[in-house]
Amino acid sequence: MSARPAVLVVEDEAPQREVLVYNLEAEGYDVRQATSGDAAMDLAREETPDLILLDWMLPEVSGIEVCRRLKSAADTRSIPVIMISARSEEVDRVRGLETGADDYVVKPYSVVELMARIRTQLRRVRPASVGERLEHGDVAIDTVEHRVFRGGEELHLGPTEFRLLTTFLERPGRVWSRDQLLDRVWGRDVYVDSRTVDVHVGRLRKALRVSEGQGDPIRTVRGAGYALG
Incomplete structure (x- = not known):
């Protein structure tokens, strides 16, 4: 299985944040975790989490503005955002969704329901994390x-090659840098030399060549990284 899905919690109230994190x-x-809009945007750009839980009421930069900025930037617009707010009026829900939020949850919320909504969003961006079968071409x-x-x-395949292939199959066509693959496959808190990625991609390519007539489904993008298809 690939590295655990990463969730960024953006909430300035400690009790609420602690419940979510737990x-x-x-x-x-x-x-x-982030306690302000500015910190949330920095973390989202640096770490590219798989999903963001974003509180509407934040100091200085509001959650609505954070969502708007994330969804207008090329490197973060595809990250699912679940807006969490005490604002329950329909006009507020509509405003949140129109700003780009992928879902809107009203406080107080059911933790069980929130987790189900998170899994629904992750099914789109990390289908392997919820047990989906992945296919691309003949792989x-x-x-x-x-x-x-x-x-x-x-x-x-070995376990590392399995996680690599899972990552490629979840986003066919996406170019992954070596650092992004290190975070996704080995984990953010593990130090591994970036050249290790090249070694394991080579092993994966070798394993995928079942017969002479089959081409290499993984392409090297010079100066950028690797992609499937």
């Missing part, structure tokens, strides 16, 4: 049984 970590997520992964196929033939 429940997210209990669900197995890698949690990052497929069963993320529940940890089985990999190419052209109908089962392949046997």
Whole structure:
């Protein structure tokens, strides 16, 4: 399985933030925290979390403005944002969604329901984390049984190569830098030399060449990194 999905919690009230962090970590997520809009935007750009839980009422820069900026920037617009707010009027919900939020949750909320909404959003951006089968071309992964196929033939990958292929299959066509792959596959808190990525991509390529007639589905983007397809 790939590195844990990363969730950025943006909440300035400590009790609320602690409840969110506790429940997210209990669900197995890698949690990052921010207490202001500026800090949230910096973290979102630096770490590119898989999902952001964003409180509307923040000091200085409001959650609405943070959401607008995130969704207008190329490097963060694809990150799902769930807006959390005490504002329950329909006009507020509409404003939040029109600003770009992918979902809107009203306080006080059910933690069970919030976790379900998080899983729904992650299904779009990290389908492997919720047990989805991934396919692209003639390559497929069963993320529940940890089985990999190419052209109908089962392949046997090491755990790191499995996580690499899962990452590529979740976002076909996306170019991943070595640093991004290190964060996604090895984890943010593990130090591994970036050249290690090249070694494991080479092993993955070798494993995917089931027969002479099959091409290499992974392409090297000079100066940028690697992509599938």
